[in-house]
Structure formats: C-alpha cells, structure tokens
Amino acid sequence: MANIYFVGLGPSKMFLTKASIEAMRNADLIMLDKYTSITCDLTAEALTEITGRPVILADRNLLENRQREIIKHLDEGRNVAVVTVGDPMIATTHVSLAIEARKKGHDLKVIPGISVHCYVISKSMLSSYKFGRSVTVTFPVLGKLDPTPYRVIKANREQGLHTILYLDLKEDAVMTAEVALNYLLQLEKEIGEGVLTHEDWIVVGERLGCPDERVRAMKIKAAKMEKFGEPPHIIIVPSRNLYEMEVEALKCLV
Ligand SMILES: C[S@@+](CC[C@H](N)C(=O)[O-])C[C@H]1O[C@@H](n2cnc3c(N)ncnc32)[C@H](O)[C@@H]1O
Known part of the structure; x- marks a missing residue:
C-alpha cells in the first residue's frame, strides 16, 4: 500500500504552497504533468531543487493510457506525486488515475493549488457568482472549427x-489570444x-x-488590433448584464 498525491503547484514557483512542497517531499517519485498547462518557471529541475526528489516529465500517454506503470510503482511501495501546474483536479484529466489507484487500495491525497480558473476570476474582479460553464477553444480539425465555445458563450x-x-x-x-479571437469571430x-460583437468586452490574461x-x-x-505577449493566455467573455460595480472594475483593467 502506498500514497498517491495529486499536487497543485499554482501558476508559478512563487505560488507553491507549504502543503504542496511537503507532499512532494513525501513522495519517492514526482511526475510532472507537462500537457495540461504551461508555466514560466515550474520546470522539473526547479522542482528537484526545491524537493530533493527525482522528477520525471509525464505526457498524456503516460498519465492517461499507461496508468498501469504508475500503479506498479504504488504496488511496489513507492509513493508517487503527480504534480500539475494550477490545480490537479480543475480542467485536467487526472480523476481516472485517482480512482484506479484508490480501487487498488492505495491512499489518495489531493493537494489543491491555485488554479488559473480562480486566479483569472480574482484578477478580473468580476462577480464570482456569475461564472457559467467554462470551455476550451480548440484548433480546427481538418479545417473545421468546433462551434462548442460559441454555443457555451x-x-x-x-x-x-x-x-x-x-x-x-x-x-x-499553443493557442494565443489573437488566434482564439479570430476563431471566435x-x-x-x-x-x-x-x-x-465588436462592442463586447473581453478580459485577456497573459502569463498569469x-x-x-x-x-x-x-x-x-x-x-x-492588439499584439499579445508570449502565451499562455486565457480569455473571459463577460455577460452583457454587468453590475455597475463590475463595469467600474473592468475600467480598472483598461
Ligand atoms: C486546461 S487549463 C489547465 C488548468 C489547470 N489544471 C489549472 O487548474 O490551472 C490550461 C489552459 O489554461 C490557460 N492557462 C494556464 N495557465 C495560464 C497562465 N499562467 N496564464 C494564462 N493562461 C493560462 C491556458 O489557456 C491553458 O491552455
């Protein structure tokens, strides 16, 4: 029986929590999810330096299709930390691994991190009570755009x-805000x-x-007309019935 930790790192090194560092130090092996998010400084080398533990880069194939290899580490008594930029369970795909490990009798520990989801809501100062379903703008497949983001908005x-x-x-x-906006239009x-419409507001978060x-x-x-900086980027499309306070808050971000 071993422990599997799902650790949220937050958006960058300075948002690591004591809890996340402690969980990683308790692990024999750290797997850094390299495909659900990107960051400016949470590299494998940085995590090894902070935790003193070996870190391997885990791609989608390992975390989704080759879960047996991770369970084998647990079965052999090694504690594993699967670590994610942001939060490990928000807009990511790690739940199936968590369920699998639990079914095999291993101990499951989720350590939340500051998700880009919460981070951008906070920075936008829009009312958190007024956020609906979120959605990903995807690259076209065979030249065809997925209309889901349009439908969700x-x-x-x-x-x-x-x-x-x-x-x-x-x-x-990596999709930038310019490209996403072109697809939406x-x-x-x-x-x-x-x-x-061209008169609608958006909020763009760059390299949060x-x-x-x-x-x-x-x-x-x-x-x-805007040139955005290096990715990652995220966009909020505010509702059209903004509270007066929300309008004033958006003006602070102009
Ligand atoms: C699917 S979400 C992953 C969310 C992650 N699990 C979390 O809780 O933060 C990844 C997307 O969020 C956005 N994103 C992630 N980190 C960001 C950052 N630091 N600045 C701006 N956008 C970011 C990008 O659009 C990126 O493609």
Whole structure:
C-alpha cells in the first residue's frame, strides 16, 4: 500500500504552497504533468531543487493510457506525486488515475493549488457568482472549427453568466489570444447569432503568475488590433448584464 498525491503547484514557483512542497517531499517519485498547462518557471529541475526528489516529465500517454506503470510503482511501495501546474483536479484529466489507484487500495491525497480558473476570476474582479460553464477553444480539425465555445458563450449569456475560455494546448502548438479571437469571430460569421460583437468586452490574461503577467479588459474591436505577449493566455467573455460595480472594475483593467 502506498500514497498517491495529486499536487497543485499554482501558476508559478512563487505560488507553491507549504502543503504542496511537503507532499512532494513525501513522495519517492514526482511526475510532472507537462500537457495540461504551461508555466514560466515550474520546470522539473526547479522542482528537484526545491524537493530533493527525482522528477520525471509525464505526457498524456503516460498519465492517461499507461496508468498501469504508475500503479506498479504504488504496488511496489513507492509513493508517487503527480504534480500539475494550477490545480490537479480543475480542467485536467487526472480523476481516472485517482480512482484506479484508490480501487487498488492505495491512499489518495489531493493537494489543491491555485488554479488559473480562480486566479483569472480574482484578477478580473468580476462577480464570482456569475461564472457559467467554462470551455476550451480548440484548433480546427481538418479545417473545421468546433462551434462548442460559441454555443457555451451563448448559453451562458442567456443566463447572464460570464464565460472562461481556456485556449488549446498541443505538443507542438499553443493557442494565443489573437488566434482564439479570430476563431471566435469566424464562428460568429458562420453561425451569425450575434453572440460576439465588436462592442463586447473581453478580459485577456497573459502569463498569469509570472513577472510579465498582464490582465487587461478591452472591447473586441480593440483586441483585434492588439499584439499579445508570449502565451499562455486565457480569455473571459463577460455577460452583457454587468453590475455597475463590475463595469467600474473592468475600467480598472483598461
Ligand atoms: C486546461 S487549463 C489547465 C488548468 C489547470 N489544471 C489549472 O487548474 O490551472 C490550461 C489552459 O489554461 C490557460 N492557462 C494556464 N495557465 C495560464 C497562465 N499562467 N496564464 C494564462 N493562461 C493560462 C491556458 O489557456 C491553458 O491552455
């Protein structure tokens, strides 16, 4: 019987918690999830330096399809920490590994970290009670855009809710805010239900938690001219029925 820790690291080194460091130090082996998020400074080397433990980079294939190899470490008595940038259970795919390990009788410990989800809500100063379902803007497949983000923004707006847009991450491509915005405006052109207009506000978060972080509110017409910095980026599409206080808060981000 061994322990499997699912550890949230937060967005960058300075947001590591005591609890996350302690959990990693209790592990014999650290697996750093390298595919569900990206960060400016939470490298394998940085984690080894902080914890003194060996760190391996874990890709989607290992964490989703080769779970047996991880369970084998546990069966042989080694404690494993699966560590994720942000929170280990928010907008990630680690639950199935957690369930599998638990079914095999291993001890399951989840150590929350500051998720980009919470981080951007806080920085936007929009009402946290008014966030609806979040969604990922994905790269086109065979030249075709997935309309799901458009549909989700529409459904949220119909209920007066804000939408968080995660941007696609692939081994070889990271979606920027410019690209995501182009895709959304292309969907508006194709579907034409007036979900996104040039007068709508968006909030764009760039490199949250890093020294060069920026969180800015702008109208879509201005965002189209904007050059954003290095990724990762995240976007909020606020509802159209903003409280007066929310409007004032957005003005602080202009
Ligand atoms: C699927 S979410 C992973 C969420 C992660 N489990 C967490 O709790 O933070 C990954 C997406 O969030 C956004 N993101 C992650 N970290 C970010 C950061 N530091 N700054 C801006 N956007 C970020 C990007 O759009 C990225 O593709």
